[in-house]
Amino acid sequence: MAYKALYRTYRPNGFDEVAGQTHIVQTLQNAANQNKIAHAYLFCGPRGTGKTSIAKIFAKAVNCEADHNRPCLKCENCISIGEGTHPDIVEIDAASNNGVEEVRDLIEKVKYAPIKGKYKVYIIDEVHMMSTGAFNALLKTIEEPPAHVIFILATTEPHKVLPTIISRCQRFDFTKVSKCEIVGRMNEVLAMEKITCEPEVVRIISQLADGGMRDALSILDQCIAYAQDNIQTKHINEIYGITTVKEKLQLLFSVYHKEGSQLMAQINTMVEKGIDIKRLTIDLIEILKESIIYDYTKNDSLLKILTIDEVRKVKVNKTTKDRLEMIDILMDTYDKYRNAASVSSYFEVCLLKMMSVEEINTNDLVEKKEKPVVKHNVEIVSRETIPNQIEVKEDKNEFNETSEVEELPLFEEIVEEPTNKASKPLEDELILQLVVGANRDMRVRDEDNWSKIENYLSEIKWAKDAMILNNARIMASGEQYIVISVDNQASANEINEKDSNNEYLEFMKEILGQEKKIYAITRDQQVRVITDFKIRREKNDLPLPIEFKEFKEAKIGKEIELSDEEVILNLFGNENIIIKED
Incomplete structure (x- = not known):
């Protein structure tokens, strides 16, 4: 049997398996159970946050044969929708079917009654890719569809959808999945796949995924292919060209103590290893940001990257104002990367600028005095x-x-x-x-x-x-x-x-x-x-x-x-x- 990617294998089948989006899940679940179903929905949000998955689960719920707790995942409709063989559930990719002719063909089929279920559900993905003519052709049908038809439009860019379409839909805004929920879901997948993985790897993947559950499982899939059944931190660092928190802190400490030679050596080593400098810049911003958050809150539960001991080390020698100034330098440099001929050179200059931030201790200067000391x-x-x-x-x-x-x-x-x-x-x-x-x-x-x-x-x-x-x-x-x-x-x-x-x-x-x-x-x-x-x-x-x-x-x-x-x-x-x- 052909290999199936993790994000497809572990796609949620019911509302209770969805990671995040609690407000959307609860609303749709109540609508299905109480038969208060709208004729058109617009799902907006970042990629990999569950728009298409929830659309399919909702299609199961409205066609489920159970009286309560829909979808039951046991009836014939739920099973066939899960397998992708149900004749009344139609998925359309608007990126490749965005013309007027395709929409007219869809409208022609809408008027026919469902074959097997109670509702015909049209799931149109990347709907913002449709042309203006196609939108206008669909407009009347979305406004007054037959009673047996439900439209679910999904998009990552709702601002490109015609306002007249948006006004005829119930809009649901999907948010990025929290790192905590991503970590929890990945641990479940690792347990089911019987793969050992260092906790640090899961934490790094949750950061790389940037709120996308699908991206997290895709990254995990790649790590499994590389490291087999025992994934270590070094493996993900090698695959994605990233540095450990310890290496980032060493970089900051070289800046703090104005150790120029050591700093240049560290940067050269990272460049030779193929480290993503842009990502490293963002990571340094996040580290300094977390230390400042802790300055103002004293709440270690807000720390996502650093431990308490690491925060204390980051704070040594530098006031909150100093670290905020360093963040400004890093953010300004990141903004300039887009026009940079050599990103590594910009990064070197950035860290040298950070070294010039005034140090609150004068002991480093004392060591440079020229006059002999007499006690x-x-x-x-x-x-x-x-x-x-x-x-x-x-x-x-x-x-x-x-x-x-x-x-x-x-x-x-x-x-x-x-x-x-x-x-x-x-x-x-x-x-x-x-x-x-x-x-x-x-x-x-x-x-x-x-x-x-x-x-x-x-x-x-x-x-x-x-x-x-x-x-x-x-x-x-x-x-x-x-x-x-x-x-x-x-x-x-x-x-x-x-x-x-x-x-x-x-x-x-x-x-x-x-x-x-x-x-x-x-x-x-x-x-x-x-x-x-x-x-x-x-x-x-x-x-x-x-x-x-x-x-x-x-x-x-x-x-x-x-x-x-x-x-x-x-x-x-x-x-x-x-x-x-x-």
Whole structure:
């Protein structure tokens, strides 16, 4: 026996087997059961959404011999219609029978009574292909057909059908079948065909089908022909020249971290493998779009492509605004593909443009500084030893220089930073020093851990801290501190005030794996500091980083312990210190 394609083998026989189109199925089923049948119907919608299948099921229902639950699929009429042998069910392809003569022949046959069933049903597919003359010839018959005749017109382009025809029909608009329903139907088919298939393959097919159940089964048919009875993700990737979600994320991460060489290598590999660049562009748009949807909803049930962990990775380093800007670049490039001599070249330029989207972290820039970094240590001495003076030593130059405290504002910043007092917004210069002393690898590691804060929102012990810090983003990370940015100054002040009492140390150890001080600033201050950093880097005028002293963890309900240095500082004042540089 000749092979029968899956979409024909598993075409629905009854209303209960139809995937999607619930509103249409329910209406037609009620009409058949209650004998409230119109003389003409217009089925509109995308290809492969069930227009012809439902037309045939409706033809069974109106001719079914059962009293209830039509079609019964057991009577002689239902069986013969299903086999395509019923004399009263006529299918016409308007693409090849669109002339006036064909329509006149149809009209001549309409007046004859049904041979076997109760109704003669004419199913005219792609009706928009009929000529104007043919439409006009059919017009009168559709308006006042014999009582035993039903017309079902199907089209993917209803705007090409004459308004006078549309006004004489009950119109039903078919929608794309949801991915969930496509996945469910394909799993049923795979089970009946006894074929094993990776879940990722089914998910990819549901995306490729773009709402068409017939397209989904055709793609599955092709995969079965290629991979036999064990379909893996690599098989569909090879057949259709598509990339995995992991590969797409790697592409985005190369853009995020401005790794140009790696990015070009990835694109070249994809081009050599015959990857569909246009489809890849759309996929990148969908990935970024899903991450933004999650930003605004926090609802993981809306994620169709990414997992929660993948969304968190996509969000790292990039604000919602940044990702929206990237989507604009991708959409603009996709629009230009139609006139492109080389699609891959346009795609390369597109990703290079995305690399230029301003990054919210400055640690990548810190690694490019030209001036050697000299760290400061603070030593506390008695009043008798050295009154009103500061001694500065540099390891390389080995010179001593003395000056009045007023002339060296650096001391004031060094004294302020370990306690992180939050009575007022943090100074830009302090944040700049923290950024200079930060470490990129440390920041990347902390960002990965920071994304887990959402998991602590429902834990009683950590919920309060997690709620306050959930919307913050890491700007810079050092060995003993992090700099974060928040939406407004009030939030920044609240975080800094709590951290000045060491209230976040335990939570930071839980999240980041070690105790770290927090310095909170606003997004506006972040932009200002980044701009200042760039200007001063060009001038080779970046400040020296801050060397942190050990800090004690505050115990809840107990007085905070001060270090020996802090006790002496309180006793003798700020003016009696020596600053030594390694």
